[in-house]
Amino acid sequence: MRSDIVVVGAGGHAKVCIELLRSMGESIACCVGGSDSPDLCLDVPVLRGDEHLVSLRAKGHFRLFVAIGSNRLRERLGTICVGHGYQLVNAISPHAIISPSAKLGRGVAVMAGVVINAESVIEDLAIINTGATVDHDCRVGQAVHIAPQCALAGNVTIGNLSFLGVGCKVIPEIQIGEHVTVGAGGVVICHIGSGATVVGVPTRVLNS
Numbered sequence: 045m046r047s048d049i050v051v052v053g054a055g056g057h058a059k060v061c062i063e064l065l066r067s068m069g070e071s072i073a074c075c076v077g078g079s080d081s082p083d084l085c086l087d088v089p090v091l092r093g094d095e096h097l098v099s100l101r102a103k104g105h106f107r108l109f110v111a112i113g114s115n116r117l118r119e120r121l122g123t124i125c126v127g128h129g130y131q132l133v134n135a136i137s138p139h140a141i142i143s144p145s146a147k148l149g150r151g152v153a154v155m156a157g158v159v160i161n162a163e164s165v166i167e168d169l170a171i172i173n174t175g176a177t178v179d180h181d182c183r184v185g186q187a188v189h190i191a192p193q194c195a196l197a198g199n200v201t202i203g204n205l206s207f208l209g210v211g212c213k214v215i216p217e218i219q220i221g222e223h224v225t226v227g228a229g230g231v232v233i234c235h236i237g238s239g240a241t242v243v244g245v246p247t248r249v250l251n252s
């Protein structure tokens with residue numbers, strides 16, 4: 045069996061994740077991209093087309109990371125890859141600080157400068173991007189993306205597939221539903237229902 049990692053995705057987010065995985069001492073086998081992907085992602089060869097997921101598995105590759113920024117696509121491909129028998133690995137920067145009592149799922153990306161505090165839970169396929177902080181007792185749902193420099197105070201809950209744009213702040217005890225988008229720089233001071241897009245300081249609803 046091959047232990048080097050197959051990376052799904054070949055864009056900017058994949059570049060960051062490849063460097064994260066290498067900083068953990070891992071080797072990258074190849075990327076699997078779409079029909080319009082470049083030949084290389086950094087210096088990693090890119091195979092175009094999801095059919096390669098099946099052939100790579102047949103060749104003995106079994107460890108995989110889904111490095112796609114779109115929450116829905118990341119979740120969908122993660123599910124497909126697990127169905128093919130892959131194990132989803134985590135990409136955790138050595139420059140992140142993660143509480144020993146925090147719990148991380150599978151396929152999670154934690155970039156440099158992140159702090160995750162006591163008893164927070166980060167579910168499968170979430171991205172905690174550069175310099176974001178997740179304080180105590182938070183729950184970050186499946187395939188959520190917390191963009192760079194966001195700050196979640198204590199006891200914040202973020203539902204599955206939600207996206208917090210760069211630099212958002214969330215005050216303690218707030219519950220954000222599923223499929224929510226918080227625009228860059230938003231300050232969340234009230235609960236937000238599922239499906240809403242909110243922006244501003246404090247946030248106001250753009251649609252719901």
Ligand SMILES: CC(=O)SCCNC(=O)CCNC(=O)[C@H](O)C(C)(C)COP(=O)(O)OP(=O)(O)OC[C@H]1O[C@@H](n2cnc3c(N)ncnc32)[C@H](O)[C@@H]1OP(=O)(O)O
Nearest residue numbers: 173191192208209210225226227228229230242243244250
């Ligand atoms: C490493 C990485 O790169 S990670 C990726 C990080 N990416 C981000 O942080 C992107 C965050 N995206 C945003 O903030 C976007 O503006 C979104 C998703 C909130 C809205 O995008 P769109 O749906 O295209 O909205 P659109 O640009 O048409 O703006 C709609 C209205 O909201 C306002 N608006 C949009 N974004 C914001 C914002 N972040 N803060 C305040 N107001 C905003 C616009 O000014 C506009 O107002 P108007 O109707 O009065 O003119």
